[in-house]
Amino acid sequence: MKVGFFLALSTKKEKGSFIENLAMLLTSGIDLVSAFDTIATETRSAGMKKVVNFMKEEIEGGSSLSNAMDASRIFSPHIISLVQLGEQSGKLIENLNAIVTQQQKEQALKAKISSAMMYPVFVLGLMVVVSIGIAWFILPRLSSVFKSVNKKLPIVTRILIETGNFLGEYGYIVIPALLIAMTLLVYFVFIYRRTKFVGQFIFLNTPIIKRLVQEVEISKFGYILGNLMSAGLPVVTSLRSLADITSINRYKRFYSFLADKVSEGNSFHKSFTTYKNTSQIFPLQVQQILFASEKSGRLSESLVNIGEKYEEKTESTSKNLTTLLEPLLLVIVWFGVGTVALAVILPIYSLVGNLGDTPDTQPPAAKTRVVKTADPSVEVPESTESSATEDGVEVLLTGDDIVEILPTGVDYLNVRKEPSTGAEILTRVKPGERYKYLEEITGWTRIELPENGSGWVSANYVRKSDQD
Template sequence: MEKDKLQIETEKKLPEEVDKSAAIAENPPPKNQPEESKESEKEPKEKAKRGKNFLLFGISLNEKVFLAKHLSTILKAGMDLPESLRIVQRQLHGGLKNVLGDVSAKVEGGKSLNVALSEYPNVFDPLFINMVKVGEKSGTLDQSLHYLSIQLSKDAKLISKVKSAALYPLIVLSAAVVVGGGVSYFVLPKLTKLFTSFKADLPLATKILLAISNNLQHYGLWWLAGIILAIILFSVLLRVRFFRAIWNNVTLHTPVAGKIIISLNLARFSLTLGTLLKSGVAIDDALGITKEAITSIPYQKTIKRVLDSVSTGKTITESLDQADRRKRLFPPTVRAMIDVGERTGSLYNSLLYISEFYEEEVDNMTKDMATTLEPILLLIIAFVVAFVAIAIISPMYQVLNVIK
């Protein structure tokens, strides 16, 4: 009964990759033969520097999952840490391979793994580093990395679901704009000469499309440049904390997207905090790491207030009541489950149950959103196609009547 549910789930889902990593660990290549092994053992400083340059913007969640999962599996097989790092390094490419080579060299030189990883803050976030630190201190590094890989894998799936739900309507609307713009820019100008030569009385739809066509002919490049600059400017502004806070607050109040974003943040909060507590991290440190792992500034501020309150001796439930009095970011259900966990001494279990609940919520809401948007988007496409067809075909009939 006490067997870890998360571990069972992962072992079921990832049998092939576990077998591969275990096979590598059981049959490492001879140290005196391959030149690649020698190169990875003596990784030059120049490559490490290049790794830093290539990874200025960090690595993806999937790469972190790969690293944590494979390193955990090889350590479980009984391989020592430096050799495990080299085995994982040989399966990587690009800048991350160079970084891991440098980390391996530092570990062989006597540094602990968490200290070596902390020298690459753009690559390894506080959650990754602290989970490794806890594992090294407790002598259960393989288990800590296993929990970390599960947490990061769930995080990646949640984000992927939200992105997938937003991608479909974006593609459909973009296609509608491209079709309408393409007809207005390339087709209509050629037909305009035909219509004017026969002095046909143009319908309203054609006049609107002609106005769009003339605008695109004269200012099309300016429109394109403006859109590109707006996207770049928006991306840059989101890197500024003040503007990102405004954007986060706006999205939280958006009718449909707001509920998904709140559920996503609650799932990430409870999963991160629960995983850290289960690994043996102190509550103060766990809240601090969780705050850094959450990207939403309103949630960061609330968690910071909770941390300050917990540091004075209050429970998380009491701290949440003060930090989020409107119960907007942390609903009553979440508080009740946290309260039960604190009373029974099984807080991390309660948090992991909360994360599972909100993961399902995100999954259901994204599916519902896609189902709801599909007919609406089809109607939009149908309207665009019908409008363009009427705008082009109607004056053609008038031209034929003039000829007759």
């Protein structure tokens, strides 16, 4: 029977149900052909229905069940071997039930790995979606807001703004391309048969995941190999079947190596010791149990016990994996949230901090400073700007003058350590308060403070006080 890609895909999940239903029907006393008729009637998948009808025709033509399953080309060699052994020994139903149990164990192990990875995958996926939403829709708007502020922005904010501008202009191309690239990367690293060894290398070198993968493979090795041998399948055939079942290349190579060595007449002990880095594949404790049970003739029983023991360990490790990944994922999420928050809050904080230095309206036009001489009728104009005014005319202040703080629109005026808007803020003074004038630099006036020595204020908001 010719099996294409789509037929193999459509029958992948229903093969287990077919064997389980066949075992139950044969146990109830129904003959083989009638059992196939019943299964074909209940099968919903068109692909699986086609396979069941094909096998029924083969059986009606005189083929055995194992030959019909082999001709369908959708069942693995070890399943066909078990069915064939059951036909020869008269234990077909028992072997079918053993296959069902084995498949249930495999599905349970896969489900444990999937459940352990579901939470981190969900959190990371949600984080990617939220990040794309922020980058595509929110950042471009923030960019226009911050651009209107004539202040030097923090580097985090500048990076965020440039990213927002870029995505605002090219996001409809970049984001779909990025999603496609990520999907292809996951496919080729973890799924595609020829390149998935890269993903396996990553898993097998990540401490916690490595332990989980190892426990799953040892559980599968013990339970499947033990049951195949108990059913009467030769050790070499069982090992080759195990190599066909596993998807981890490191274990696949090891099982094939064991099969070759055992077929040459070597024991498990010798086969294990001649393989490089065996301890990275199987713990020494498991190896010692296998060697001892091989000598005592109880290998299949010990293998099943190992499989059950490591199945329990797999369940415990999968729970611990989720527990350990939760804080790590929270750190990653909070790092992303914190970066965006800092990029937005830092410039806002800077603006609020400088608000006392910035007038709420346009500053008055520069006026010519008039220097009062000893003769009141003589006034000497000077080109330098002054900060203090008296009756609408700017006057030159001296060290004996008192200046009054003018209204700023925010009910305070920042006093800075140096004559610069970026300098440290020493304190704040209120409109109407009076302080001793010390000196001035263009745009800034230095005043004497009661407790903190002296500081600089914007010259636009001081004037000579009428009261000394």
